[in-house]
Amino acid sequence: MMIDARTRFSINSLIEKLSQDGDKFPADTAKELIRAIPLTTKLIAMRASLTHTRPGTSFQGATNNGASASAESDPEEITHSIGKDGRLIVGGYRIEHGAGRLDVYKMWDKPLEDNNCMRLVYDEKSGAPLRIMLSSPKSFTIGPLNVCYGQKWTTWKTVAD
Secondary structure, X not given: OOOOHHHHHHHHHHXXXXXXXXXXXXXXXXXXXXXXXXXXXXXOOOOEEEEEEEOOOEEEEEOOOOOEEEEEOOOEEXXXXXXXXXXXXXXXXXXXXXXXXXXXXXXXXXXXXXXXXXXXXXXXXXXXXXXXXXXXEEEEXXXXXXXXXXXXXXXXXXXXX
């Protein structure tokens, strides 16, 4: 899905306006965002990812003149994913547009953190925005494995009059 740079900047700006503090959002801004982003053609029914942390390493030794030296590396988080991600990437966001909803994921947040996705819900026929919701993952942990089996959505904002 190719979108020119000017449109990408516009989309990023619209998302920033909609995600500002407050419990209301402007309908015109939401409508413009809905029109600017094409429907995601291949929504994946299931995507899976596994994230684990590889421990850091440390080395100790001696220099040529006999002084001691050491070096340490930080732990590294590694993620493996299954399933093609058909979402549009704009700025720091991944966007998925399905009929009646537009999901905006913050790329810098971890998938299992609360409020990492903003969902703009709108009427499919009229295109009128209805509300903006935030997600919270439904998950459980088994040892080092964290399994997310869905999301809980909470209304965050309603349309300003």
